Amino acid sequence: MGISVKNVSKRFGSFQAVDSVDLEIESGALVALLGPSGSGKSTLLRLIAGLETPDSGRIWLTGTDATHQSVQERNIGFVFQHYALFKHLTIRENIGFGLKIRKASPARIKARADELLELVQLSGLGDRYPSQLSGGQRQRVALARSLAVEPKVLLLDEPFGALDAKVRKDLRAWLRRLHDEVHVTTVFVTHDQEEAMEVADKIVVMNKGQIEQVGTAAEIYDRPASAFVMSFIGPVN
Ligand code: ADP
Numbered sequence: 182m183g184i185s186v187k188n189v190s191k192r193f194g195s196f197q198a199v200d201s202v203d204l205e206i207e208s209g210a211l212v213a214l215l216g217p218s219g220s221g222k223s224t225l226l227r228l229i230a231g232l233e234t235p236d237s238g239r240i241w242l243t244g245t246d247a248t249h250q251s252v253q254e255r256n257i258g259f260v261f262q263h264y265a266l267f268k269h270l271t272i273r274e275n276i277g278f279g280l281k282i283r284k285a286s287p288a289r290i291k292a293r294a295d296e297l298l299e300l301v302q303l304s305g306l307g308d309r310y311p312s313q314l315s316g317g318q319r320q321r322v323a324l325a326r327s328l329a330v331e332p333k334v335l336l337l338d339e340p341f342g343a344l345d346a347k348v349r350k351d352l353r354a355w356l357r358r359l360h361d362e363v364h365v366t367t368v369f370v371t372h373d374q375e376e377a378m379e380v381a382d383k384i385v386v387m388n389k390g391q392i393e394q395v396g397t398a399a400e401i402y403d404r405p406a407s408a409f410v411m412s413f414i415g416p417v418n
């Protein structure tokens with residue numbers, strides 16, 4: 182599903198968190214929202230998800246005006262930085278949770294959960310509990326869970342932020358591979374320029390609620406569109 186954000190603004194009190202944003206994301210793309218803390222990345226992601234309503238502007242999901250659709254109607258999967266799995270449920274039950282509340286049969290739930298466990302390379306761990314997995318493994322379970330109901334869009338808010346550097350690096354490569362297999366339109370938030378450049382096809386650089394530049398890693402690195410982009414992205418030192 183493609184995403185079209187048209188002149189969207191959102192303020193909290195007198196603070197303009199998202200300011201007249203226009204953004205086109207093609208169906209199947211893997212896009213990073215990159216910017217410093219407080220630049221409006223999470224708010225923009227939550228607006229796309231339907232967890233926030235814009236003050237003005239519209240959000241389209243492939244030809245449908247989704248501006249006032251509920252989260253459920255948008256068919257979007259969401260993973261946050263601290264994505265709590267249900268501690269008292271097994272990994273397989275965690276992954277199948279969304280299917281269960283949609284009244285899928287137990288056989289269907291098990292088949293789908295096992296298929297997703299294989300996809301996230303955790304086959305054989307379905308009967309374990311979250312406390313028996315590492316942080317990186319748990320984040321892969323969270324991703325599998327968000328994919329269980331076959332969302333048309335996957336939104337990830339600093340999904341690897343809480344993990345150590347080595348695990349983060351593995352998960353980046355792994356997210357890239359997952360996307361190449363599943364091709365679901367994916368938007369992920371990060372404040373880490375290296376992460377954005379390594380994972381995304383396209384990077385959206387944000388600052389103070391506005392989009393400074395959209396482009397491939399090479400385009401942004403070689404031809405920064407503003408002084409801000411140059412200082413934020415510029416040569417690593
Ligand atoms: P980022 O994800 O880039 O760090 P956010 O979109 O989370 O930025 O937030 C931008 C700013 O908007 C935050 O620093 C905060 O001041 C404000 N903000 C975000 N969400 C809320 C909220 N629910 N209530 C009040 N202020 C908020």
Ligand code: MG
Nearest residue numbers: 222223224370
């Ligand atoms: Mg954020």
